[in-house]
Amino acid sequence: MSNGNARTWHASDGLIARYADGSLPEPDAWSLEKHLEGCAGCAARVSRAVHGTAAGAVLAQVRESVLAAAPPVLKQVAPEAPPAPAPPRLARLLWAVGPAVRGAWLPAVLLVAVGAMALGYGGGFPDARALLLAIAPVVPVAGVALSYGPHADPLYEVVAATPAGGLRLALTRTAAVLGVSLPLLTVAGLLLPASGAPAAAAWLLPGLALTLGSLALASFVGCRTASGVTAGGWLCAVLAPVSAAPADGAGARLAEQLSRCLDGTGTQGAWAAAAALSAALLVARRPAYDRLIRS
Amino acid sequence: MGGQREKDGAGDAALLRAVAAGDPAAMADLYDRHAGWLHARLTRRCADPEVVREVLQDTFVTVWRSAAGHRGEEAGGWLWTIAARRLVDARRAQERAARVAGPPLEPEPHGGYEPAASAEDRVLAGLEYGDVGAALDRISPELREVLRATVVDGLSTREAARLLGIPEGTVKSRARRARAELRTALGHLNPSPLGGMA
Incomplete structure (x- = not known):
């Protein structure tokens, strides 16, 4: 070179x-x-x-x-690539929308409905509808407890940090819970003999009020505790007089107590007001959902 | 031979396209053509054979990912750019491991480090090869090192500083001194600007 x-x-x-x-x-x-x-x-x-x-x-x-x-x-x-496409968007959405709906809660709801039918028709238990109405408002509340929060969702911390997390996701999952439980339990109630209990749809407003109340309360103490408080409060209110009654009159006392809690325009109006109040409180407490909620 | 070279060059471009599509045979061919000289060139710049081996492997693993980004430039120069950056990165990692509590290194701004034609470039390009070679032999090894990193390997001042493990200011001052010494040495070798060394 x-x-x-x-x-x-x-x-x-x-x-x-x-x-x-x-x-x-x-x-x-x-x-x-x-x-x-x-x-x-x-x-x-x-x-x-x-x-x-x-x-x-x-x-x-x-x-x-x-x-x-x-x-x-x-x-x-x-x-x-061809055999493993992403699952359709709707399927993913449905899967993501409700940890409660795909967990143990759904069998529990089915058990309540089927159990009520079995008691009402198979077991000859005349007050099955009253019992169903007493339990029904608790069912969506339990669904809420299982839907959102650190104990319900292994990815909770990640989800809470996303734009779609927080109250929006909690409401979406609550809607999924209500979408399953409302029709199922109402139809079950309709199919049961009345025998003095309130109408089958009478529990809808209390159920909604308790659910919204749980969500509002959850912004202070977390989903699980809030659901425990509202569901426990309802069960105490409905079942307390029954436990004091003699065994043979329990069904009648339950129906009577339920009528007091559910029947009448004034009572239903009060439940509607409670639901509206809870919704307002929930809106006001919305920022709390953007922070990590304690269990 | 020129036709042969053109064909090989085109061959490299075709190989890189095939590598971008994930063809292992093309990668094997490309590796056989270029890994040897890259290894030799890295060995001249890094005494640790283990680091050389890692850098070489990193380079070709990077080629798997970035072959699609090859825009028809000389494949050899393109490969060396990757390898030189990998070598700088390896040095940086070594240094970081060596002194845990050092000053933080700011991230390298990628792209746009195409060095402008420096005075050294002009010296190297404009003079008879033999003269420069003899002159380069005369300047001190650490100045030669700086010239090699900046001129031959095309590294930025910052990258050269990382590669050689010296501050950027030192790279600049050494490059200045290298230029001055080169000029002096060339003056000794070649007193008349037009006459050549025998």
Whole structure:
């Protein structure tokens, strides 16, 4: 190599051999290195020469690793792309919407409905509807407790940090809970003999009020505690006089107490007012849902 | 030979396209063509064979991902750019491991480090090769190191500083001194601007 113009010369075999074994002095090496960047032919010759030196073993090892590191997407996409599409958006939405609906709560709701039917028709228990009405408002409240919060959702901290988290998600999941429990329990109540108990749909407003109350209370103490308070309060109010009554009159006392709690325009109006009040409180407490709620 | 070179160059571009599509045979071919000289060049810049091996492997693993970004430039130069950056990164990691409580290194602003033609570039490009070679032999090794990192390897001042483990200011001052010494050495070698060394 007689001059510095990289395009007019190619490396001699002697130069390549000395570069490959590391004995070429610096300025000559620089010149060759610059030339190799642009001359694929000389690059291949130098690479072959280096393969023949002590570095050959290392080069072979690295070659294995590099070929093993082929991007996995390209291997998988071709055969697996058609059989593994993302599940349809609606299915994912339904799956995500209710931890309660896909957990133990759904069998529990079904058990309440089917159990009431079995008692009413199979067991000859005349006050099945009263019992169902006493329990029904608690069912969506339990669903709320299982829908949102650190104990209900393993990804709660992550979800709470997303824009769709917080109250919006809690309401979406509550809607899923109500969407399952309201029709199921109301239809079950309609199918049962009345026998002095209030109408089958009478529990709807109290159920809504208790659910919204639980959500509003949850912004202070967390979903689980709030649900425990509202559901426990309802059960105490409805069942307390019954436990004091003699055993044979329990059904009648329950129906009587339920009538007091559910029947009449004034009572239903009060429940509606309670629901509206809870909704207002929930709106006011909305920012609390943007922070992490304690269990 | 020129036709051969063109064909090889086109071959490299085709190989990179195939690598971008995930073809292992193309990667094997590309590796066989270029890994050897990259290894030799890295070895001249890093005494630790384990680091050289890691950098070489990182370079080609990166090629799997970024082959699609190759825009028809010389494949050899493109590969060396990746390898040089990987070497700088490896040095940085080593340094970080060495001194745990050092000053924080700001992130490298990627892109746009294409070095402008420096005085050294002009010196190297404009003079007879033999003269520069002899002159380079005369300047001190640490100045040569700086010239190699900035001029030959195309690193930015910051990258050269990381590679050599010296402050950026030192890189700049050494580059200045290297230029001055090179000029002096060339003056000794070649008193007449037009006459060449025999």
